[in-house]
Amino acid sequence: xxxIPDVDQKPFSISFDDGKTFGxxxxxxxxxxxxxxxxxxxxxxxxxxxxxxxxxxxxDYHYYMVAGGYGAAPLGxxxxxxxxxxxxxxxxxxxxxLLLFEDRLKKIPNLNLHITTDDGSAGTKxxxxxxxxxxxxxxxxxxxxxxxxxxxxxxxxxxALANKYDTKCEVSVERHMKxxxxxxxxxxxxDLGICTCMDGPVMSRTIANQxxxxxxxxxxxxxxxxxx
Amino acid sequence: MLNTTFLNKQFKNPxxxxxxxxxxxxxxxxNIIKIGAGGVTTKSISLEPREGHKNPVMMxxxxxxxxxxxxxxxxxxxxxxxxxKLRSLTDAPIIGSxxxxxxxxxxxxAEKICTGPIDFLEVDISxxxxxxxxxxxxxxxxxxxxxxxxxVKTKSTVPVIMKLSPNAWxxxxxxxxxxxxxxxxxxxxxxxxxxxxxIESRQPVLSNKVGGVSGPALFPIALKCVYDxxxxxxxxxxxxxxxxTGRDGIAMIMAGATLLxxxxxxxxxxxxxxxxITAEMEEFMKAENITSLEEIRGTAH
Ligand SMILES: Cc1cc2nc3c(=O)[nH]c(=O)nc-3n(C[C@H](O)[C@H](O)[C@H](O)COP(=O)(O)OP(=O)(O)OC[C@H]3O[C@@H](n4cnc5c(N)ncnc54)[C@H](O)[C@@H]3O)c2cc1C
Ligand SMILES: Cc1cc2nc3c(=O)[nH]c(=O)nc-3n(C[C@H](O)[C@H](O)[C@H](O)COP(=O)(O)O)c2cc1C
Ligand code: FES
Numbered sequence: 001x002x003x004i005p006d007v008d009q010k011p012f013s014i015s016f017d018d019g020k021t022f023g024x025x026x027x028x029x030x031x032x033x034x035x036x037x038x039x040x041x042x043x044x045x046x047x048x049x050x051x052x053x054x055x056x057x058x059x060d061y062h063y064y065m066v067a068g069g070y071g072a073a074p075l076g077x078x079x080x081x082x083x084x085x086x087x088x089x090x091x092x093x094x095x096x097x098l099l100l101f102e103d104r105l106k107k108i109p110n111l112n113l114h115i116t117t118d119d120g121s122a123g124t125k126x127x128x129x130x131x132x133x134x135x136x137x138x139x140x141x142x143x144x145x146x147x148x149x150x151x152x153x154x155x156x157x158x159x160a161l162a163n164k165y166d167t168k169c170e171v172s173v174e175r176h177m178k179x180x181x182x183x184x185x186x187x188x189x190x191d192l193g194i195c196t197c198m199d200g201p202v203m204s205r206t207i208a209n210q211x212x213x214x215x216x217x218x219x220x221x222x223x224x225x226x227x228x
Numbered sequence: 229m230l231n232t233t234f235l236n237k238q239f240k241n242p243x244x245x246x247x248x249x250x251x252x253x254x255x256x257x258x259n260i261i262k263i264g265a266g267g268v269t270t271k272s273i274s275l276e277p278r279e280g281h282k283n284p285v286m287m288x289x290x291x292x293x294x295x296x297x298x299x300x301x302x303x304x305x306x307x308x309x310x311x312x313k314l315r316s317l318t319d320a321p322i323i324g325s326x327x328x329x330x331x332x333x334x335x336x337x338a339e340k341i342c343t344g345p346i347d348f349l350e351v352d353i354s355x356x357x358x359x360x361x362x363x364x365x366x367x368x369x370x371x372x373x374x375x376x377x378x379x380v381k382t383k384s385t386v387p388v389i390m391k392l393s394p395n396a397w398x399x400x401x402x403x404x405x406x407x408x409x410x411x412x413x414x415x416x417x418x419x420x421x422x423x424x425x426x427i428e429s430r431q432p433v434l435s436n437k438v439g440g441v442s443g444p445a446l447f448p449i450a451l452k453c454v455y456d457x458x459x460x461x462x463x464x465x466x467x468x469x470x471x472x473t474g475r476d477g478i479a480m481i482m483a484g485a486t487l488l489x490x491x492x493x494x495x496x497x498x499x500x501x502x503x504x505i506t507a508e509m510e511e512f513m514k515a516e517n518i519t520s521l522e523e524i525r526g527t528a529h
Contacts, residue, residue: 005429008283178300179285183286183293185253186300188250188255190253191313219253221280222280
């Protein structure tokens with residue numbers, strides 16, 4: 001969690017980690033992130049954590065990584081940390097200028113980069129899941145795993161493909177978080193009643209399939225239901 | 229061995245989840261029963277939705293837990309479906325918790341929550357974190373407690389439990405006032421006022437600056453409150469505050485509690501916090517040849 005005193009504190013994924021330093025990838029959105037963009041080199045922020053689960057590291061598997069938006073951050077970090085695994089990395093954005101980490105990802109050995117944009121300004125025009133399905137149809141490997149992070153509806157589409165092709169899968173379930181350590185109950189999902197801050201955000205296909213609300217609704221700060 | 233009867237209702241064990249911990253959704257509360265609690269209390273619910281304070285709203289260390297959530301909740305209309313959901317997922321006793329800004333409003337929320345499948349109604353008159361907004365917490369005044377208890381009693385269709393604050397200097401007097409106004413039970417205690425300062429940023433950690441202390445540091449304070457209240461009233465007590473071990477639970481029963489409210493233990497021992505306490509209580513009872521909690525209730529007096 002990243003804290004700016006008097007402003008707010010919110011969860012962020014670790015985007016880069018070399019054991020000595022780590023980095024976050026932050027989209028400018030509201031009060032906290034706007035304030036963050038105003039800070040200068042050397043200014044301090046509060047950091048707590050890390051909290052929750054992370055993606056499995058299985059170097060003998062073929063990874064299909066599907067990223068949208070800042071989802072490229074944790075998956076970029078994962079791709080750099082898995083030594084030797086074969087990776088197909090599918091990254092989608094609305095347009096070329098919003099695409100993250102193109103150069104960073106190209107440097108990773110054994111990584112095949114597939115780009116999609118909504119407007120066709122880079123890579124294939126269309127959706128990441130179209131590219132994913134083609135790969136799954138045409139490649140025949142016995143040990144494969146889909147990992148995804150990004151907008152929830154994109155992730156539920158990836159989960160549906162994992163179910164269709166009976167493939168291992170890990171999704172990242174983001175809910176509004178207050179404490180980050182399993183006390184406030186703000187981030188609990190229906191009907192399992194487990195916390196996405198501790199038992200997530202990364203969840204297996206088996207668990208994700210039992211989360212009734214996935215792709216349907218989430219909750220605001222009051223605990224009230226908001227439909228996607 | 230740990231079976232407990234509280235106001236004619238059976239609990240498989242005396243541990244109930246305290247209000248405000250993991251109590252946002254019906255499914256979240258049902259999960260608490262699955263992992264070992266005998267009953268659950270909902271997060272305190274108000275008439276209108278509330279977002280609560282900005283983050284950070286809580287922090288913990290080995291000795292204490294501190295929070296100022298600001299009573300965030302979806303409002304009674306949106307909370308009722310969650311309580312219905314909870315009922316569909318568990319048979320365990322449900323305590324509905326409410327709070328309000330005026331005595332009349334307590335009556336309105338009480339009436340509304342009683343349309344849902346709750347077994348008991350807990351009335352939070354003691355939250356220290358919204359004082360400025362609502363004026364002095366009602367829990368400091370015997371008159372306020374009497375007025376609120378009477379109104380809620382006329383509107384409620386289930387037994388009424390008044391939740392008291394250790395910040396009141398005369399908690400036993402307050403408990404007596406609640407009893408004489410018709411309360412069926414007492415929950416003691418809510419958090420004690422406190423704060424923490426982050427020394428790097430030189431600022432209070434909580435966005436609300438001050439908050440409520442719970443967890444291990446609260447235990448001896450809660451124990452004395454329950455001890456004093458047990459002497460003063462005949463109605464049963466839900467002893468709450470800093471219970472994290474079976475020994476804490478047994479001591480609280482010896483002070484006079486019937487049920488044990490447990491919240492912050494979730495921070496210290498996560499999902500095993502309830503089963504750990506019940507297992508340790510049973511272990512102690514076996515070693516000491518105690519066959520029921522009735523045998524040791526109030527024995528410290
Ligand atoms: C597990 C987890 C990991 C996260 N990792 C990252 C990360 O690596 N990088 C990053 O930039 N953010 C990440 N977030 C989101 C982040 O925590 C904040 O919610 C976000 O930065 C907005 O904060 P804010 O206070 O600036 O804006 P707010 O005032 O909270 O938001 C401004 C607007 O953006 C909308 N919004 C906020 N969050 C999201 C969201 N997640 N998706 C869609 N709309 C949203 C709000 O509804 C609001 O309309 C993560 C969230 C979770 C739960
Ligand atoms: C995060 C948090 C939120 C709380 N919210 C409420 C609440 O909404 N209503 C209430 O009556 N008490 C609330 N409390 C107080 C607890 O119910 C309990 O009385 C107190 O924490 C002492 O018990 P513990 O040490 O086992 O946590 C809250 C406590 C915590 C830690
Ligand atoms: S954010 Fe508080 S329980 Fe998950």
